[in-house]
Amino acid sequence: MPAVLEEFEPIFGEPKVEWTGTYSGLGQSSAFVFYVHSPDSSHLRICVSDFRHTTWESVCSVSQLEDMRDSVGIGGSWSEFIHYLVASIKSEDVKLLLEALPDSNDTKSAKLVAQKSKGMPRISFSLTKITGAAASDAVANLSQELFKAFKGLQYLFMEEQERCLQLTKLISVEKEKNEIFHSQLELNSKRQKLQKAINSLEKVDLTNGQNPPGKQAAQSPGPTKVTKRPVPTHRRAKARGIILQDSENEKDS
């Protein structure tokens, strides 16, 4: 299966401009923007412009990119090479190397050089200057695509903002749950302490053998307990008194 460029997301960036040779001032005040995209699945296109006077272009076929992979010395699969290329172009270290043409405002050559990080292999594209209608078209295309990317990013940004909002709400819910759980735990702990205190009081009462009447009545009002109660003193006294008096009276009479 031949190598292809599938779903290549356009990349926009600002290269650092570096001059070699006798620099005569061209582009000094201009900021350049590069645009790397895939016009079809078998080509990579690079366009660099200051939107004013100067526009460069480079179109690479997949087979040219395969040659680049070999010469750059990036091992691994085709997709790994494309990932490396994209990471390099998206890095902070992308340079527009311009070679000045002696005694002229023009450039002899231009290159876009990208390096993923220090010490890593450089990715380099030789650029061709374009002028007239081709340049106007390229710049118009760059701007239109930049606007599309901007709109897409605006949408993604709003989505992410919405996600943050939902996550913030979710955190509030979880924190609220936590508070409820926490106060439940505290309440339980208080209850447990209270229960322990009650239990130990009850044990003291019970192990003392004598149940306080009020407590006993409240806790076990069943008839089984009543049988164990001593006969009330007034009833006991009365009964005994009468019997004793009778017998005494009998003895006395």
Place this chain on the structure above:
Amino acid sequence: MPAVLEEFEPIFGEPKVEWTGTYSGLGQSSAFVFYVHSPDSSHLRICVSDFRHTTWESVCSVSQLEDMRDSVGIGGSWSEFIHYLVASIKSEDVKLLLEALPDSNDTKSAKLVAQKSKGMPRISFSLTKITGAAASDAVANLSQELFKAFKGLQYLFMEEQERCLQLTKLISVEKEKNEIFHSQLELNSKRQKLQKAINSLEKVDLTNGQNPPGKQAAQSPGPTKVTKRPVPTHRRAKARGIILQDSENEKDS
């Protein structure tokens, strides 16, 4: 204090193109982009372009905007009017109204019309066509500013992504806390049930009158309890026995 345009954040958007008069096909295939910004604190500038053939412009002074406020009929303060204007321009309903010039490819007039929502007052800017170097400059400026806005948005988007990541982590932490609390609550509930079962078993034992000797010893080995205990039967019997026996012996003897 005169009204000013402070911290006016640039707005980029795509207007819907609507033709009036005999439309001869101009701009049919082109998408337009508008750019509304404040070049200084006393002017608002609108630039509309297809990045190819056609670019319009409108520059409004603050006093012209104040007149617009009166004619549009937006009450309230100056800043409220600016908020309304921004909301209208940022809305989905921004139109580029083009009036065709008879028998020509050119336009007689162009207007950018924005409406915050249906039934609300329209904000309208009459546009002037610009050509040549002025148009090139305006388009280059638009593109450069669009790139700046794109870069700024990229930064904000990454920040928002990072925020989402942090919030997601925070949710995990809160959920973990919740799980710990929840399992603590469950454990407590099990413990309480077990404690209740133990307590009721102990009560049954104690209220039955007989304390298991081992248990009693374990629970109340203190000397205070001992004093309350009845005198052991063998000692009681001995003491009483001697006295009784003596008196009995005395009587008997």
